[in-house]
Amino acid sequence: MYLKAIVIFFLSFSSLAQVGIGTTEPTAALDINGTLRIREFSEETNVAIAKDSILVISRNGNVSRISSKKIIESSLVTSIKGHIESSTNVSIPVIDGVVKVPYNDMEFDMNDEFDTNTATFTAKQDGIYHVFAQIKTRSTIAVSQEVGIMILKNGSIISKNSYANVGISPPIRSTQSLVKLNANETISFNIISSLESISMYANKDESYFTIHQIR
Secondary structure, X not given: OHHHHHHHHHHHHXXXXXXXXXXXXXXXXXXEOOOOOOOOOOOOOOHHHHOOOEEEEOOOOOEEEEOHHHHHXXXXXXXXXXXXXXXXXXXXXXXXXXXXXXXXXXXXXXXXXXXXXXXXXXXXXXXXXXXXXXXXXXXXXOOOOEEEEXXXXXXXXXXXXXXXXXXXXXXXXXXXXXXXXXXXXXXXXXXXXXXXXEEEOOOOOOOEEEEEEOO
């Protein structure tokens, strides 16, 4: 009985203790100050388990598990192409000379970074991005009437192509730029016009945008 109590005591103590190898001040259940070698291991054949069983070492040396999906997403560069999609051509009012381009459909969005509800791109990672946008208006615009398109970073203009029409019917406006973005910074697109409303072609080969991360 006495021996059983001792065994229970040591088992309870060891379950709460921190063990150090190469250190006298462990900060985890097992703290190894040195290299780690595994001579033998079994191969996991269950893909459903293996895909979420990746071990990583954090900056402070702790070993943790992270899903393979998160690792893949962090390595994939941004690659997006979107456009205006509608069963009819789109007419939108212009308030105070500016209106957001209603890009509402995606041809592809590899990292799921563009919100079609708000027509806004939010970067998931730091990088250099190439951004292109184009619109094609449906109706003839008089020579004196201005129409243009802008790229905005966090709500501020970084690229603009806007001028009065020069007899082109219907007119096309496009603009592009390289931009440095940090994670969670945004890109959006505005139309600038002296018209009260803009009517645009709603198809993917005339009113569209692309965003590609180059590094």
